[in-house]
Every structure is written in structure tokens, then in C-alpha cells.
Amino acid sequence: MKKLRERAAALLDEGAVSLVIGYEEGTKRPRPLFCRNSENAGKLIFDSRCFHNLAVYVTKKELVGKERFAVTAPISTLRSILQLYVENQLSEEKLLVLTVDLSGELVEFVTFEEISAYVAQFEMKRGEREQEMLTKIEGMTREERWKFWMGEMSHCFKCYACRSACPLCYCTKCVVEVNRPQWINPWPSPISNMEWHVNRAMHMVGRCTACGACGDACPVGIPIDLITRKMMEDLAPEFGFVPGQPAKQGNALSSWKLDDREQFIR
Amino acid sequence: MSNSNEFEPKIIAFVCNWCTYAGADLTGTSRLKYATNVKIVRFPCTGRIDFLLLLKSFAQGADGVIVSGCHPNDCHYTSGNFHARRRWIAFRTVLDLMGVDIRRIQYSWVSAAEGSKWADLVNNTVADIRALGPYTEYQKVADYLEKEGFDEEA
Amino acid sequence: MKIGYYPGCSLTGSSREYNESVVALAKVLEIELVEIKDWNCCGATAAHVMNEELSLSLPARIMAIAEEQGLSEVVVPCAACYNRLKMTQHDLEDDAKRTRVVEVLKMPYQGSLKIINVLQMLEAYGSENIKARVTHPFAHKVACYYGCLLVRPHSILQFDRVEDPQSMDSLIRVIGGNSLDWAFKTECCGAGFSVSRTDLVAKLSGNILKDASDRGAEALIVACPMCQSNLDMRRGAINKTLAQPIDIPVIYITQAIGMALGVGALELGLKRHFVNVEL
């Protein structure tokens, strides 16, 4: 942590970067810190409680500006950064990525190649909560699942916190704002809510890195992160993608195999 | 064709222009008969078919949906149907997770030469959906706020 | 170098000399052969055409025991056994079959074992190391005969060039021998019929011997007890099919190398042959 602070301060002082995005102590849990001068670098922290996905900020032009900037990234953030890179949203020249590895050593990534090499050693695992919830859902009959989700969806009031929290929801105009045609009704209602979340899930196929940010962000606690996570878990292997390891070219949906499953096609 | 009190499912068919639409034309030219429940919407290619359209169909009261295009390797655009196939695999996975009744979406490959296959596909699908009954489970919820009269049990 | 050892039935019966030579050679080369405890017949050559389950279970048991014994690599001198074990390993990659076989065996089977034949063992040992120990260079013109089971089916065994194998030839060269380029390296000797249709065996083995001796071979080098016994034991019958009798001996690669390394004829079982080995 000390090293991290020093390095951040140094980077800012020598003007290598204009901004360091990291974590600082918050009231309940660590919160993002946007550090533009070396004094603030002292506030930086980096530990297991820092899971808030900072990648969501790296695509915000108004925030990061034109100069080079740095971000201190835990695994989840690193994964998102890789995916963003694959989707042409980041450039190595503009972004410096720092992390602290398991041995507490400060790691600095210049290229995205290095990041993917680093990330490769961590496999995605379900946390206790996900495990519990998903086994519950997987255990349900279809009707039960429908009732369960409709119940959940009836709470959603379309605040789109899930969207704002997701690093991969960087579209300047989201499909829900498209009104010619009005694909998804703007008001909250179970169906239009579900349409929104199915739509999210479809847009996340082969992209979601299961950071769980969307779920954390939901003010009414709908476990929406499970939808995208389950999709990722079920489909990534089938489509020959490693969860959390973005493919260099395209994604699960924009590519195909001659022998893709088609028993369901009559 | 069917007695009036029997449930007449409302089914929309999303088909590609080059294989299945032409196949359905052949069904006509060969004067093969099938149920009137299915109405065809024409697309350039299955690759064009947006999953949201399928979703909207149910919300708007469809009881079933047919999606059909060229057989693998026959795609007029070489790979549109392969992309579509992937999209459908994913789409089915989400829908199933959400508890949507995926038996109501019938996918198929019907080539321009398979006029009879198209007739069979329609008739079988109509029969299947009729057996499943109207998709009230979905429509009830859909009616909530989209239209008046919210039904508690949904 | 320590390695598992599965002799198989022939090596304890009709082809004891093969076993003896392998053991003797291993001793000289300081290779420790750990025999698989309580091993059983591999089911060659009949089982796999009669009853698949049996033909898989027999070799599977052998390998399961070997795994239990903590062996990672097992050398199988008999080409037939080698072939059966490898084939079984391949077939048992199929989950359904594996589960069934495990039920039959009532013991775990990983399929992790590395099955090699004598040639592979010697290659692994290193030709240089063998060369270094040569005391009586094997200065003879010989024809190396591989037979069917050692190299086929290539897709599964993945050993040597299937139509024109070289591994034995190169070993012969290592010990100072001269291996001929001949045509019948992988032709069938008729082993499958060695009991039922001896007339066929005589004919097929006859072709092999004839080509070898026509090209001036002083001996036939083999690595398979079936081939050896056919070409050696059936010589009388074979010679009846030929214009003039052929008296060149049929010796195991292990014997040949043993001789070159100065191992005694008795130890190598050279006195057990029907056709005298006078080289």
C-alpha cells in the first residue's frame, strides 16, 4: 500500500499521469478516489474490501480528460479493462494500470497483454451468495422461476443504477432511450423491466466479467448480476471463451462455430 | 378447419427472404394447406432478426413464434444463419433462466425447396401451441400498466 | 531409471527367452523393472473379437493395479499386449465405457498410465548410453521385422512411421549392425491363425523370411513373441512352402543388444530357439 501511494504520488508529480483513480476509506466501505495531485495520493488504499469496479470510470471522457491517467485495479476491474480494450474503448497510451498482487507487491501494467497474462492466473469462482442463490434458482421449475423473477421485477423502478454501475454499459445512447421504435417501455412494469434485463443479459453475452457491480448497485436488491453471471457461466465455455478472459477478436455472439448446438432447431 | 370454441393460437413467423420465405412460396405454388394462425414477417436474413422482436411479440399477445431461415451453409449471406443460431442459443438460455416458456419459440431451417416442410412446421407448431394453451401467464403480467386491469396472481 | 513391467503370458510361456533377455538387458543397463503385482492376461488375441466388455476389462485391471502400485510408466515387451493396453486406454476415454469397466473391476481406473514398448524404453534410455556400453559390436546384416501390432493402428499408437518403421533399425545401427532396407517390415506373419490355420502361417511367414534372406539377411530381428514363434517354431512347415529351406535365426532386439553388450547366450535365452542362433 505504501509503495502504491509513493508510486501514485511520483506519477502525478512527474506528470506521467494527470489522474489516479483508486480507493480511499469511506464511511462504511472504501469509496473511489480521484486523485489529481500527489497530496491526495496519501489517501489511497488497496485491500480485499476494494471490489468496487473502477473500470466504469475509465470510459468517462469528461472525467479522465485527454491526458494519460492511471487506475489501481483489483481483478474484477482488470477483467473489465481488458474487455473494454477488446471493444476498442481504451488505448495503452492513455491508460496506466496498477495493481497489488497477492504477495502485496505493486504491479504496473504497460500493455494489455501483460494484464491478460496476469488475469489468466485467477479463475472465476462463485461466491457463497451467488452459489446459494443460483442453486436455489437452478432448483426451481420453470413456473417457479417465472414467478420468482416477476416478483423481483415488480420491485424494479427503472433507475438504471445497474447500467451506470456496469463498466461495459458505455453506450452514449442506450437502447432504452431509443424511441423509434420504442423497444422498451420507459415506465417500470414487470414485463418492460424484464425486457430491459433480458436485453442487458443479451448485450452482456460473452462480455460480462461477473464483477457483480450491477447487483451491488441495485437499490432494491434485485439479484440481476446473477442473470448475466449465469449466462456467462453457461455460454462462455460452450462458445469456447474463457470467462473473464476476453477473446482478442469479437465476442461470443459475433463469432460462431460450424458445429454450434442446434438440437432445438426443427 | 377448427371448431369455433377451440383456442386459436396467434403465431408470428420471422423468416429469411432467401430460403424460408421462398419455401413458403413453394408451399403455395404446390397448393399445400396449412393453418391460418401463422403470419409471416419477411427479413433479409435470420441474422437480421432482433431478439427484442420475439420478446415484444409475446408482450403484445402472441402465443407462439416461429423463427426460420436457411440451413447451415446455405445462407445467402454465407454466415447470417450461423450468427443467428448463436444468438438463439444465448436467447434461449436467458429466457429459460427468467422462466419464460421457450417451448413457444419454434426454430427451424426451411430451404426454398422445402415447401412441404414449411406446411408441416406450421401445422405442428400450431398443434403444439394449441396444446400449451394461450400464453396468459405472460400476457397477464404484460397487461399490467401496459394495459388496464392488473391481475394479482401474476 | 525405474519403470513398471508387464511381461504378459507369452513371456512366461512360449517366449521365455524374450522375458529373460529383457530382464538381462535391463540389468546391464541398470533399469529397474517393477513387475505389476497379480497381473492377468491382456485378452489378446481373441477377447476383443468375442466380447468388448471383457476385452476392455482385462487390460483395464492390469493398468488399474499398476496405478494402485503408484507406477506412472509401464513397459510392455509383447507387441500384442502393448497393442491391447494402448487400445484399451483409448477406448476408455469414452465415459460410458469407463464407468462400465470400473463397475466390473470394482476398482478405480484413471487411465493416466504411460504404456510403452521395449523399443520406446530403449530409445528413452538413450542410444548414446547404449553405444557407450557396446563391447562386442553386432556386426551383422539383419532385417528388422516389426509385424502388425507394434505400429498399427497408427492413429492410436502414434509410434514410428507406420508403413516403414525405423526405430529397431536405428537401434541395430547403434550396436554396430547393418539393417537392411526390405519390403516385409510390417507384413502380417499370420499370428492370428498360428493355431487354427498353420498352412496360412507357413505361407505368410514364408514370404517374410524369403524376402529377408534374398536380400542377404543373416538374421531377423523382432520385438513380438507372436512373430518370433511363428517365424522360428514353424520353420519346418515354412520351409516346406519354399523352394530351398531358409535357416536364418529369428532373434529379439533385446537379445541382439544383449549380445552386443556382452551378455551371455544363456542369460539371453539364445539356446531356447528352434533355429540355432549362430552369429
Next chain:
Amino acid sequence: MSKIGVFICHCGENISATVDVERVAREIGGMEGVAHAIDYKYMCSDPGQTFIKEAVKKYGLDGVVVGACSPRMHEPTFRRACAEAGLNPYLCEMANLREHCSWVHEKSEETTEKAIDLVKMLVEKVKKDKPLESIKVPVTKRALVIGGGIAGIQASLDIANTGHKVILIERDPSIGGHMSQLSETFPTLDCSQCILTPRMVEVAQHPNIKLYTYAELESLEGFIGNFKARIRLKAKSVNYSTCTGCGACIQKCPVKKIPSEFNAGLGTRTAIYVPFPQAVPNKPVIDRVNCNYYKRGACKICEKTCQVGSIEWDKEDEIITEEVGAVVLATGFDVKGADFFPEYGYGKFKDVLTGLQFERLASASGPTFGEIRRPSDGAIPKKIVFIACAGSRDPAKGIPYCSKICCMYTAKHAMLYQHKVHGGESTVFYMDIRAGGKNYEEFVRRAIEEDTVNYVRGRVARVYEKNGKLIVKGVDTLLGGQQVEIEADMVVLATAGVANCGSEQLAQKLHVSYDPYHFFAEAHPKLKPVETNTAGIFLAGACQAPKDIPETVGMASGAAVKVAALFSNDELVREPVVAVVNRLAPPLYSTCVGCFMCETACPYNAIEHEEIKGRDGSLIRTIARVNEGLCQGCGTCVAFCRSKSIDIQGYTNEQVYAEVMSLLND
């Protein structure tokens, strides 16, 4: 509010028999936005079309729906009618009341109701229709032909003779390809070179053909009508403008033992060489790999012998750029070498030859001047064995397909042998005899009956050498699988025809697809055999699959006509059914965020990167742009776009959405 005209056709009785057409017209007439709705017996007839034209003018219609047969049948007809009436043709849609309704249902309430729904659907669509202009792409009327074999030669000449310029590039120092290596040709047995060389000369002298030998395609950019080809001219080390082709240098060159490619390795050549006497151009190149000077820095004998000082030692490869409107791929094929066959001795037996090598032996210009002699000892083979399907039709060898030409050339070889070696015995081992083609079967029969070639149906298990003879062990399946053993003096393998080396890389350079065996893939197996999936790139000859000379020439002419047709207009006019990326006013510019997933999904590489720059020239954003020339309008990208920033004209989101909703909202 829109003013839409609806025209319901009876199609004689075809529709009206089961559909109550009057009711359809009546009910649709009541629809919002429908200004005029009628039914008529034959809409496609002249009076029918006149109704439409008049209505368009009279009611000032801004949309037309014709409820009749399948749009695949008459859409062009009615769109033309609308255009003539001054309505944008793309504002006219058809409801398929015949194939999709009246013909497939009994006369009933439901049938009529379905008909109404179908028309409604299209009315809703037309409301969202936008006037479209057909796309015009300029065409550069110059063709690039890759490969100077018979296919490339034929294509070049045919195109050139239509008055268009052609650039022909050939990898080797001379054009001619495999055909120049052949001795005689089946089924007429006329000498290959006699019919080919005049064509080669014609190419060299044709005012419309620019020939680059010893050249390879470096890269190809652009799209139909507008390609940019970068061509590498490999250094010949000889100045062709001064070289007289006297050949003195070749006489003197000390490096003489290089196996000759032209003679399939049976003869030798020098380091400075002309591949064969009739080569075009008939001037030498220096093979830098084998030349003493380039190897050791000393020799230069050719330079001393050259009277006109044409040797250019330090000449470098040159890259030129040519703009072309179409490309013809004619890179031909290759044959597997004998070393591909372990069972036949890994090519270690000198007298086991490939078919191509035998062609050279039989050819008057070959290493033996047309006499059939064993490469090993020069003896004339008394017994010869031909093995058909060597590799072909053998999945185990990775070549499951039939090489198509072998049956015929094997028969030819056997025939030539019988003619040249009197009293010789020839045997052909075959799987099946595939002699489909004019006079082909007769030709094979002639080989069997008149020239007494012994045909044995069965495979050859192995070939081995024994005291100077080649022992061929095979089976005769017509004699109940009896084993056959032949002591032959020579064995000829009809080795499989395979894709030319480097064809995979070339395909990738051109973005054309290829099959698992690296043959280039045609756009449609039956109806588009010479087109590729990339518009403007065509196929000729064996680069698509093994084929014989007549077929190759036919295909080449076919490709040439396609090119000529393309060049017959100054502009390409295409249906405007293409994808477009939306553009908005600054600061948004577009809702596209440039994730370029569409790019990875597009089967036609039609998605380009468009850089949006500020006044100061600084890059603001990079968004997707669709190349109208390449886009074929499948719309796959549309379904992919998360922000709905890309849409496809004629099937826009609004249109299809309206259609679906019209069927349900009630």
C-alpha cells in the same frame, strides 16, 4: 398523415376464390392513413398497373401496397409502375395474398381475416418507408488476373478482346502453367503445347494485356469496381528491355544441376534460366537461391557472356500499385508428390513417378525427348503400372474428394505408353472409372480395347523394390478380392490434385472464403460457380476445384463475361438495401460508440472505421461506417448493435417493429 393506396388483386380466381377480396379492400380502406383502396382482377396487367399510376397522381399517394402474389414474383413490376408515376419505387410494398394465403388455406372467414392482417402489416410498414435512391458505385474498367495458366490466359484474352485493359500476373518466370507441362491432351491426343503456345504468344502481344511475370500479389484493398492491388515484381536480375533472349548466358552458367521445376524434377536447369524453350517471355531470370554469385559473391560468368549487359545484380524487388475494377483468380492447383505415399516408398524409389512426371517423360520437349525411360537407369520399362486415386477419395489421407482428372489422364498415359513402347504391358489399378464428358468414356474404352491396357479394379497395398523391379502388391476386387502381384519396371501414381501452395494466404489477402482443402469457395455451388462471396472477385479453373482443360477454359470465359458485364456500365447500380450507421449533429456525431462488434460479425468486411475529427484535426471519436460497395444487406450487424446505431434500409427497425405490432395490437 400518410396517403397510402392499397390495391388488392384477384389474380383471376387464384386469390378471390378463397379470399373475400372486396371485403379486404373495404376494411383496409377504413384504415388510418389509407387514402384509396380497390380490388381488381389482374393488378399486374397493363390496366391494373394503370390504376396504380393514376391513383398515385390523383390522390398524391405517398405509399403503395399491392396485395397480390409473392413479392419475389412481381415486386419489380409494381415498383417500376410507381416509379413511372413519379413515386419513389421503394415506397411500394407487396402483401403476399396468394402464395402465403389464398393458395394455402381453404375459403373461410379466417382466410379473409388473415389476408386483411397481411395487408395491414404492409400498410404499417409502408408508413415507415423512406424514399431510397439506388446506390451508384463507379467502376474502374481494368481487370486483374492472378495466375498465368490456361485459365488465366483464357480469361485475360477474353476480357482483353472485349476492349478492356487486363493486368495478368504470374508467379513463375513464364506463363503457361501446368498445361505447358503436359504431353498430349485427352480425349483427342493433340499436343498440349501446340494448342497452348499460340495463346501464350497472343497474351504477350495483346495491346490490352499488361503482363507481369515473376510477380505476386502483395495486397488487395477496396471493393467491387474500385480495388487497389499492390503487386510485388520479384527481381529478375535481368533487364528485359535490353535482353535479347539469345540464351548465351544459359549455355555458360556453371550451376547446371538444379532440378527443373518444369520437368517436375526429372531434368535439370541452370541458375540463370528460361523455364522452357517456348516460355513467354522468352528471357531468363536468375534464381538467386542457387546462383554462385548470390551464394558466394563470385562467378558473374553470365555477365561476361552477355553482349548487351543486361544482368542487373543489385536489382531489388519492386512494389507497384494498380487500380482495378475486378479480379479473376486463376491460381490453379498442385499435385501431391510421390513422397506423400509411405506405402509406395515415400518417393525413395526413383521409378515411382507422379502423373505430372510421366507427362514430362512422354512429352517431346521433356528430358527424354518423348521416350518413356526409367529415371533410375534409362531403360525402357517393359511393364508399367498406373495407380489411380493415389491419395484422392481417401479420407485417411485427408483428401476425401475425387481429383476428377486422374481417370482420364491415366487412360491417356497408358495409351501413350502402349503407343510408344511396343510390346509393353501396362496395368491400371482403379477404384471406379469416372469418364463423364464428351468422348471421354469412348476414350477410356479405346485404351482398354484397342490399346489392350489391363484395367484391374482394386487398390494397391504397397510397392517395393526387389532386384531392380518394383513389386506392386494389389487386389483384384472383381476376381473376388484375389491378390495381384506385378513385377513392374515403372509405377505411375495418379496423385491427388490439391490446392496450390499459398492459396490460403492469398484467399485471406483477398477476403475470399476457401473450403477445408484450401480451394477457393464459389458464391453458390450451382448458380454462382465463378463468383466468390466478395463482389468483384471471380474464379477461373482449378483454384476452385480440380478440373480438366475444357472445363477450365469454359469457366475462365465465364469469369471473363462476368467481368465484361461489370465493365459494361460506368457505374454499378445496386439495390439500396444496405446497412447505415446513424449520424447526428455534434457533439454526439452518432450514437455509435465504436465497439466494432459489427465489424467482427460482418461476412463481407463492409464495416470501416470512420474517424471523426474536430476543426483542429484532432481525433474526436472513431465510429463505424458501412461501405456501400461491399455491404450485401444481410442486416446481421443491425441485430448486433446494442445501441441500435446501425440500421438496414428497407428493413429498418421501425419498419419491422411496425409490421409485428400491426399483427398483434388488437
